[in-house]
Amino acid sequence: MAAALAASENPQAHVILLERQARVGRKLSATGNGRCNLSNLHALEGGYHGDDPAFAKAAINAFSPKETLDWFRKMGLFTVAEESGRVYPYSDQANSVVDVLRFALNKPNITLITGFEVAKVKKSAQGFTVEGPEQSYTCDKLIVACGGLAGTKLGGSMSGYKLLRGFGHHVTKLRPALVQIKSDWNGAVSLKGVRCNCHAQILRDGAAVAESSGELQWTEYGISGPVIFEISRDVCQGAGQWLCRLDFMPDIGREVLLEELKRRRGTSALAEDLLTGILHNRLGRVLTQTAGIKNQRTVASLKDWELEQVVDAVKCLEVALTETMGMDSAQVTAGGIVTAEFDPQTMQSRLVPCLYACGEVLDVDGDCGGYNLQWAWSSGRVAGYHAAEGNYD
């Protein structure tokens, strides 16, 4: 949609937008838990990954978060930025973003065709022939904006990779990113639904590979929530022992916590309430049990070394990781079409002139917090603008 709108700014260009689903922006309307985190004000500083993480820079510079928000404002969308830099529609509804784009597409030099799945694309003398199940279209410039494999139920598919492979492009290994992680730690089941703040560190064979702070959500199969999405990229990819080390009181030192627990020995509380008032009740109980302390013991009976073990569980819980959830659950695909085969300034293929690609289909994935949609807008706008730059009769 961003590419089509940018291309249509050349009044001589006629744009045909082909969408295989019944309506445009289906995935978009599910983003940000229905709120659509459409940009991040810090995207110019980085936050992108792939074989060449610098590839995204040119497009983000050319069409920055500020320009993106101005563009949306011109289309009628009010937005609001959180302190973290995450930007949401003022209405807090992802559908508002889809709607303003839909309305903007309604212009004389754009033809929107939904329910049309591009099955094949061929290079022809005039340009390209784009074939669907029953009909085909020709064009002199072609932009592949088919997205990635993540979010399969919302339309994620292999389609874009296949179309571009047909032109000789290559695909790197595809992995789910911004995704929940499975754990066989037996405490997870009884914590299902609990949310808590923590510092999380991923370790592979004892060496730290990623860390972040923020909200964690326990699920029946393991761990989820923004802090986990942040560090889920490449987890359990490759051999080794994968662990997540959690500190549930990152801003409180061990000594402070230990002193408070010792103070509680002067009360008549049972061990199951040892961490009451400090952590979520259920989490407190599970951590006390993890430290090897039976619920029905009195706090007064706990030895110093037992309290130390509780502090260990609160400040340094190690949860074994088995694998990430699959592409169905992932928000974005890590990996994609090799970016070295595209010019980052124009998004044009280096292999096939007049062929462009943008968005998630390329080997670019961003951090959690609006970076992926910013990449989609920026790369889409750059592709559309350059595709329509040529001569039109």
Ligand SMILES: Cc1cc2nc3c(=O)[nH]c(=O)nc-3n(C[C@H](O)[C@H](O)[C@H](O)COP(=O)(O)OP(=O)(O)OC[C@H]3O[C@@H](n4cnc5c(N)ncnc54)[C@H](O)[C@@H]3O)c2cc1C
């Ligand atoms: C649940 C979920 C929540 C997310 N939340 C956020 C968020 O809050 N912030 C953020 O920045 N990112 C978020 N993302 C990631 C973000 O949505 C994607 O990275 C982004 O939508 C990619 O844009 P795109 O245009 O490349 O692909 P898409 O948005 O996937 O659009 C590609 C379109 O092409 C169509 N298509 C594919 N193949 C064909 C074909 N052969 N013929 C015709 N049409 C075709 C698809 O149906 C689709 O409509 C989320 C993703 C998911 C799954």
